Amino acid sequence: MNAATPGLGYDPADLTDIPGTTIFTTASSRRAYHLHRFCHSLAKPEARAAFKADEAGYLSGYALSDEQREAVLARDYNRLIALGGSFFFLIKLASTDGWSAQRAVSTMSGMSVDDYAAMMIAGGRSPEGNRSIKGKY
Template identity: 40%
Template sequence: MTMPDIFGTTLFDGRMARRGYALNRMCYSFNAAENRAAFVQDEDGYCARYGLNAEQREAIRRRNVLALIAAGGNVYYLAKFAGIFGLDVQDLGAQQTGLSKDEFKARLLAAAG
């Protein structure tokens, strides 16, 4: 069975899970404060420790959520990465949609009402 294409959406399926395993594993490690500190101290070394590929490392350097998702990142794990920089899931959603955070929040409220 093939999944349908959804315009503007990167589907997180088994293939993407395998592609992003190292990236998601690294982001999961950020549950521990000492790992977040180690990442901040030496980002490239930390990425190398987890075996991120060049595409993933570049997306990390640029803090580009869409590129991280395209590289196999799962938004729930990426939220742990974003948290290091004081960002939350609404910040990630805003970046994904090209909106400001306030515009994104307003869109969420409008959809809920």
């Protein structure tokens, strides 16, 4: 059994076996530092306009990895999260496209916006198959 991390009451490594879950850590935040800087820049109207006018050109001003750059251009939010992105920053990209958080998340789930909304209104995704494989959480 792993030791609990002080202040958390559990070992974050115990969460890595939850299907479909990416744990956001200090390491992933560091890996996505430049991605987050890019996303944060989109808070300014002039930055959004510049990005929309020339996405690749605008991205060249940020030290993103090739994978991050490709995922931004493809609006592949699952890949961006796997590359260290935090949805709280990534939502700025979705908003730049005029997307709601609900629309962005529906793309991540493979569901239509309406189907995703209906699922959430009905209580969310079933916990079956979405719990810790070890059964701890």
